[in-house]
Amino acid sequence: MASQVISLSAIGRVTSVDEMKARMPAGGCGASSAKGQTSCGSSQGQGDMPPEVWEKVKDHPCYSEEAHHYFARMHVAVAPACNIQCNYCNRKYDCANESRPGVVSEKLTPEQAARKVVAVASEVPQLSVLGIAGPGDALANPQKTFRTFELVAEALPHIKLCLSTNGLALPDHVDTIARYNVDHVTVTLNAVDPDVGAEIYPWIFYNHRRWKGRDAAEILLERQMKGLEMLTAAGILVKVNSVMIPGINDEHLKLVNAEVKKRGAFLHNVMPLISDPAHGTHFGLTGQRGPNPAELKSLQDALDGGAKLMKHCRQCRADAVGLLGEDRGAEFTLDKIPEMPVFDPAKREAYVALVEQEREDRRKASEQAQAEVADLAGESLLVAVATKGGGRINQHFGHAREFQVYEVDARGARFVGHRRADNYCQGGYGEEDKLEEVIAALEGVAAVMVAKIGDCPKARLEEAGIEAVEDYAFDWIETSAMAWYAGKMADLNHVDARTA
């Protein structure tokens, strides 16, 4: 399939609607996966859920896998205190280049946070969600959290409000959450058995005292479950985050998935433990490892059929800004934003209309691409994609800091996760050791689809058994992956026929 023109290729940087239109194709040639084809439940479409639920998720980059190609979120760090200790967390450690929950460079008051949200909204038309995710716990700082929501709702009523919590204080705040129109709540829940929980939580602070060990875990788990039930009863969408910790809760997460499904969670997001001694966390210092991509995928596959899975989480910083996978936070520190930023709704409305058109074109082309692979017989293959957003293959191999990974077979192309790697091209030059890191990160992947790649990295990838594919530059990701797969299967059949 020939490549077609760029659309929304620089989605993270568009500054005017004219610029956005100039980047649109005359007509779509590619498509996303067919409706319902992706395994991430959050990628369901309009016809798969009640209209009021669709309205809540369709532009939410975390609750809809499709939306994450087009819409951005931001976190504001107004919640410094926490009421529990997790063995994977150390909020004291900060590195501006690091993406990891609990990490921030600048803590804000609610007034500063609201100013920052308006400043970002006026520059980033993709912004659709404000989340409060720490750096401590949103509900261990309820006054700051809800005051921020109040100020932002007044200034920007179109922005969806989210919060993340460990759940300990959740049952006390569900009424307030509903009153402030917070439609999306994330509860981090790593266990449903206190014996497992005790290996993850050394202590909690509850009812004016510190609890330790199994008692602490028992209280926490009970409060989490109660809060989850109260939220779903109130019609609030709940995403449950679970950190996968090999040897501690990896097998147990199957039970967690079943329990949260029973209680009406909208999504279950199983995230790999991030563990490094440099972070100073208990797990980092004791050598507890995180899962590798194959282990994570294997667990996600085993959970198929349970609570719907989110697979596109980027484990963002508590002050992240931008599309998932990019962080523009450094552009919007307090010293760089105006005292009284002004939001222009027209720019945002034009962007949303443009995205609607793009989505429609992708859906139509998706059906066509799907039909072309439906009868193919062959094993599933993984392809990695370099993208800056917009659902297109629109990034140079050397600039990619992460690759989105799709599984392709006769059922279509399904998003299955992402692989992080330091970009190969540093200051205009390819770094050999970085290339080896990228190749290691792409383990198990059959092809990497990019807008462009140099001859050297292309040859090295091919030596490592990974095909570098430039033929679909600027096309839609899933359609291109399916077209590549169809070509691959045709080649294999051809070889088989000649050797038969």
Ligand code: SF4
């Ligand atoms: S941490 Fe995951 S769920 Fe939260 S904003 Fe980032 S991608 Fe979305």
